Amino acid sequence: MGVHYFIQALFVLVGLLSLLAAICNWNWFFTAKNTQFIVRNVGRKQARWFYALIGFLMIATGVFFFLSIQGTV
Structure with missing residues (x-):
């Protein structure tokens, strides 16, 4: 049962990271190799909206499953 809580916390933490990166416009986040595909194709402003949405959805998913x-307990 403890694994469920770890995975839920991981979803919330990664979602917070993504959401904060979008809000604060962290250069290190948007110049990372993994984010360059989105930034190159849609631009930085739209990439910030995309990662904010992804962050919100990940937080919501973690809370929903929690x-x-x-x-059920």
Whole structure:
């Protein structure tokens, strides 16, 4: 059962990282090799919106599964 909480926390933490990077416009995040594909294809402003959305969805997913597991216990 503890693994579920770890995965949920990981979703929330990664979502927060993505959301904060989009809000704060962190240069190190948007110049990283893994984000360059999105930045090159849609531009930095749209990439920030994309990563904000991804971050929000990851946070929501972690919270949703936390609440659904709490309901089954």
